[in-house]
Amino acid sequence: MTERDVVLPTSGTGARRGRVRGFVGQRSTPTKLGALGAALVLATAPFGGLESAPENDVRPLALGQRIDIGPFYLTIENVSQVSDLEPAISPETEGTKLLVLKVELTNHTDRAEFSRLAVEAIGGDHTGGVPWENDEGLKPQVFNVDDAARFDEYVNPGQTYTLALALQQDPETDLDQVEFTVYGYFFQAVDPQTLDPDRWVLDDAPLATGHVPVEVKE
Amino acid sequence: MRAPRAASTLAIVAALAVGHAVTNRLNVTGLESPAFVRSADLAQVAHLSYADVEVTDVRPAQYLAPPVSDDLAVKAGGVWLLVSLTATATREPTLLVDGRLVDEEGRVYRSSTRSGCAFVTHTYTGLPNHSVFCFDVPTDVLAGLHFVIARGDLDNARLAGDDLAEVDLGISRSEAASWARTTKAYNAESEDLAPIELQEITLNQVGS
Numbered sequence: 001m002t003e004r005d006v007v008l009p010t011s012g013t014g015a016r017r018g019r020v021r022g023f024v025g026q027r028s029t030p031t032k033l034g035a036l037g038a039a040l041v042l043a044t045a046p047f048g049g050l051e052s053a054p055e056n057d058v059r060p061l062a063l064g065q066r067i068d069i070g071p072f073y074l075t076i077e078n079v080s081q082v083s084d085l086e087p088a089i090s091p092e093t094e095g096t097k098l099l100v101l102k103v104e105l106t107n108h109t110d111r112a113e114f115s116r117l118a119v120e121a122i123g124g125d126h127t128g129g130v131p132w133e134n135d136e137g138l139k140p141q142v143f144n145v146d147d148a149a150r151f152d153e154y155v156n157p158g159q160t161y162t163l164a165l166a167l168q169q170d171p172e173t174d175l176d177q178v179e180f181t182v183y184g185y186f187f188q189a190v191d192p193q194t195l196d197p198d199r200w201v202l203d204d205a206p207l208a209t210g211h212v213p214v215e216v217k218e
Numbered sequence: 219m220r221a222p223r224a225a226s227t228l229a230i231v232a233a234l235a236v237g238h239a240v241t242n243r244l245n246v247t248g249l250e251s252p253a254f255v256r257s258a259d260l261a262q263v264a265h266l267s268y269a270d271v272e273v274t275d276v277r278p279a280q281y282l283a284p285p286v287s288d289d290l291a292v293k294a295g296g297v298w299l300l301v302s303l304t305a306t307a308t309r310e311p312t313l314l315v316d317g318r319l320v321d322e323e324g325r326v327y328r329s330s331t332r333s334g335c336a337f338v339t340h341t342y343t344g345l346p347n348h349s350v351f352c353f354d355v356p357t358d359v360l361a362g363l364h365f366v367i368a369r370g371d372l373d374n375a376r377l378a379g380d381d382l383a384e385v386d387l388g389i390s391r392s393e394a395a396s397w398a399r400t401t402k403a404y405n406a407e408s409e410d411l412a413p414i415e416l417q418e419i420t421l422n423q424v425g426s
Contacts, residue, residue: 087290112328144332147281147293154328158356159295 061180061210069121069207070185071113071200072155073106076122077162080215081175088143088150089166096130099169099178099214102145104162105155112154115142117200119165123181128173140165175216181209253368253382260388266368266381268312269341273365273385274348275302275416281403282352283419284334292332296356297398300335300416301365301387303349307341314339317351317367320384321359330354334406339367342411349409350416357398361391 027035059065066075082098084090091098105118119142129138144151145162155161184207185200258264263272279298283291305314315338319327329337335352355363366372368382389397405417 110323110325112326144292144295146295147290149290149292149332151332153331156296156327156353156355157325158359159354161295 058206059208061182061208061212063212065208067182067207068108068184069118069182070187071107071109072118072121073104073108074118074121074182075104076180076182076212077102077104078215079178079180079212080217081169082217085143085164085166088148088164089141091168092133093130093168095171097169097171097173099127099129099167099173101140101165101167101180102162103165104160106160107155107157110157112156113200115151115153115155115161115163117185118163120202121183121185122165123183123206124167125179125181126174126177127167128170128178130168130170132168138167140167142166175214176211178214179209179211181206183207253370253380255382255384258383258385260385262385264383264385266308266383268309268369268381269305269307269314271303271305271314271367271383271385273301273387274304276300276365276387276389277402277404277416278360278397278400279402279404280400282333282335282406283403284406285408286334289334291403292330292334294354296354297360297400298330298333298404299353299355299360299363299397300404301351301353302414302416303336303339303351303365303367304346304413305339305341305349305367306346307343310343312341312369314341314367314369316372317365318372319353319355319387320364320366322362323359325359327353327355327359327363334408336408339409345411347409347411348414350407350414352406357394360389360394360397363387363389 061076063076063078066073068074078101080100080102082100085098085100089098101122103118103122105115107113119140122140131137132139132141142151143149143164143166145164151161151163183205184203186203188197188199188201190197191199256264256266258272260273260276263270277300279294279300281291281293282298299319301317301319303317317329317337317339321327329335329351330353331337333352333354336349337351339347339349339351341347351365365385365387366382368380370380370382403419405419407414407416
């Protein structure tokens with residue numbers, strides 16, 4: 001005789017355990033697995049297991065679309081290919097072009113945030129990028145549209161700037177294939193590994209991606 | 219044997235839950251410890267344990283001309299606020315790091331690095347040093363702004379028990395309204411042992 005064969009009509013821990021075992025034993029394997037999964041989810045509840053998963057909807061990128069990347073609202077106003085962007089910057093190699101993204105950013109937080117967060121939130125594919133000869137490589141050179149001066153600093157709360165992000169570009173680049181991707185940040189209040197609190201961390205999942213029209217100017 | 223095992227498992231889960239709550243909900247690092255604030259008004263000395271500091275002047279501008287004359291003048295996204303400071307170390311030379319502005323809502327504004335103005339100031343024992351901090355701030359936050367500066371790291375609040383100067387810049391609402399519309403331009407200044415006289419310039423001189 002085994003415990004599974006007999007359910008004793010007595011009270012006490014042993015009897016309850018027997019009833020539970022009997023009840024479980026009569027369930028099908030899929031039911032058992034489902035219950036085990038539910039129990040595991042409940043066990044992770046103290047660690048945030050029941051919190052909603054972040055949405056991961058990647059929107060198609062469009063000009064004029066305001067995107068909340070975390071520290072900033074970011075809007076790509078237009079993209080153009082130009083031969084020169086004087087007095088801000090000129091191509092280093094004769095014959096190369098400049099691919100310029102005109103971007104508006106607004107700090108909507110309550111503390112100053114570094115502008116480079118916005119610049120680094122934008123990625124590109126098939127841009128035909130030609131590396132700068134300085135240490136920046138393929139990174140865009142950034143200028144304030146209002147004064148043509150270089151811009152790489154903290155943006156105070158509530159401040160809005162229109163920036164020009166300039167990439168050096170191979171003139172043979174097929175502009176219909178150029179794509180951009182905008183990523184977002186999540187706020188990390190405590191990082192036990194680096195003890196560097198209250199910082200923005202780039203998310204792997206993009207917020208918006210796609211081709212936008214590139215205007216050719218001479 | 220199973221009851222003790224289940225109890226042990228529950229105890230471990232409970233301990234992990236408590237640890238998670240402690241590290242995420244409670245301030246276990248002491249980062250929120252407040253600084254020792256020494257308040258002052260414009261043109262009034264704040265006596266810190268390591269330095270005497272005084273905001274001697276505050277004024278608005280739309281443009282700043284950088285120290286290198288070939289560089290382009292920089293335009294404020296909102297309005298430039300030029301804060302002139304005189305600081306003297308009382309015991310030993312000390313670096314005052316990163317002056318900030320704080321508005322009536324508690325928002326913190328950093329000084330600008332593209333302005334060409336000071337972003338730190340050195341102090342020398344018994345010898346006044348003069349510096350100008352330039353802030354690009356929204357035009358609607360000027361009234362009630364306070365300037366704060368200390369020798370510690372303002373970002374990570376490593377100021378517990380140390381002195382911090384907080385100066386009311388005395389900007390009234392009517393002043394703020396007119397300052398928001400300024401079209402003035404100045405030469406950017408950083409720091410100097412000689413008193414700094416801010417030089418107003420006309421736009422055709424900017425960057426020339």
